[in-house]
Amino acid sequence: MMLIAVLISSAVFVSMCTNSSVNLHDKMYNAVTRATMAFFNSNSSGTILNRFSKDIGDIDDVLSSVLLDCIKMSMLLLGIIFVVGLANIYLMIPTFFIGLIFYYIRRIYLPTARRVKRLEGVTRSPVFSHMNESLQGLITIRAYKAEDMLFREFDKHQDLHSSAWYSFISTNQAFGLWLDTVCYFYICIVIFSFLIIGNDINGGLVGLAITQSIQLASMVQWTIKQSAILENQMTSVERILEYTNSPQEVTLQLHTTKEPPNEWPVSGKIVFKNFNLRYNPNTPYILKNLNIQIEPMEKVGIVGRTGAGKSSFIGALFRLALNEGSIFIDDIEINEIDLHILRSKISIIPQEPILFSGTIRKNIDPFDEFSDHDLWKALSEVQLKATVESLPGSLNTKMSANGSNFSVGQKQLVCLARAILQNNKILVLDEATANVDPQTDTLIQNTLRNKFRHCTVLTVAHRLNTIMESDKVIVLDAGRIVEFDHPYNLLNNENGFLYTMVEHTGSSTAELLHSVAAKNFKNMNIKKNFTPNDLTKKLI
Structure with a gap:
């Protein structure tokens, strides 16, 4: 019965993620193909390719797996907190405050990470544009022996993108360090609380609570990081939705009172x-x-x-x-x-x-x-x-x-x-x-x-x-x-x-x-x- 439930839930989740990704892609494609010329004047081919390749790829490869991790880990965390509270109900008080600290750290981290992630996306577009334009003009580049100049330009674009990507990785590492520190502080509270209580509690529950608390350290960090990544990856969804809301040409199927005859125009005046x-x-x-x-x-x-x-x-x-x-x-x-x-x-x-x-x-x-x-x-x-x-x-x-x-x-x-x-x-x-x-x-x-x-x-x-x-x-x-x-x-x-x-x-x-x-x-x-x-x- 459990196996059937797991299979059904997995199938529903995969179907939901696949349909969501396909719908986003189709909506963006329809919006771009019907966009006004002003849209293409302000968006380079590299920027458009970036949305269709990297952003759609992030939704397909990263967003769905991160969402699944967040759901599973949240359920496991609730179970661990219940076990710790069962061993010592007073531990729910520091658990609550630790949760507030986690929320506060996440709240500080997310706006910064989101801006850095958006910056990484912006600096990635020139790399795509430069590569696309270089491939299209390869004959001209070789004819004028401009390879070295193009290499230098590409390196500038790539270095700028690498610096933004490095900043994104650095913010993730700093976020993880602070989460680890808070988790280890929580483990110390759990251990010392049992030392204070003494022999008034069952030894098996003490061991279970401590092992679960240690497991909680890595699990909380992973869950909070995944939830942060989930929100960061929503930047890709945001960028795609931005394109779906781009200005559109007049509908191709305009119902008008003046329908031209099939042979129109006859003269070409x-x-x-x-x-x-x-x-x-x-x-x-x-x-x-x-x-x-x-x-x-x-x-x-x-x-x-x-x-x-x-x-x-x-x-x-x-x-x-x-x-x-x-x-x-x-x-x-x-x-x-x-x-x-x-x-x-x-x-x-x-x-x-x-x-x-x-x-x-x-x-x-x-x-x-x-x-x-x-x-x-x-x-x-x-x-x-x-x-x-x-x-x-x-x-x-x-x-x-x-x-x-x-x-x-x-x-x-x-x-x-x-x-x-x-x-x-x-x-x-x-x-x-x-x-x-x-x-x-x-x-x-x-x-x-x-x-x-x-x-x-x-x-x-x-x-x-x-x-x-x-x-x-x-x-x-x-x-x-x-x-x-x-x-x-x-x-x-x-x-x-x-x-x-x-x-x-x-x-x-x-x-x-x-x-x-x-x-x-x-x-x-x-x-x-x-x-x-x-x-x-x-x-x-």
């Missing part, structure tokens, strides 16, 4: 009206009073100096920050649309191509929405069909970490194939050809002209030559739109922002950019003035 953007309610505006209309199928370049707000302009379309004012896509306000639907209707090809762990199929079609024929057609259009066919698993080939089995250019082409499959009316390019070879650059540019000629294309430009063939250019400065027109018209204004930026590229490059803009402007006017009657006359 974008209108900014009295629009402002900032990442936190207490921070200054990044984008200020934007009023602009981008016509359907227009190819628009976005330029500006560092910090002008180019990336924030794109982020506004995806509602990555606090939007104030209105953005209309095909006459529908994006704040009234389900966030998942909105983001699924805008394609983006980033400067750094993102490939997910999994198969090539999952990278091109993450939600299994298209047939194999469509996948192969998209790969063929970006000239990756032969490459994928040559792989052992074809479309089911597993991608290496960060897509390392593909070159940078090939990874960018995979992202382009993904955008072709989505066939959205709005495409965002964040200097997609900045890190690829000239051949891949030409392929991407030709594909963009042919496959997305009926789409509205927004190109964030870090190189001015990539936007000189655009229909219009948005020039941002300090979060404001200072110029918006065809690049040829903007370059005719010698006091303009774009003209100044072009001139700073050097005389030869500036001359080439002026020539490209003029040629594109001429071709655009020819297309505008060209009518079907002109074609008939030519044929005649």
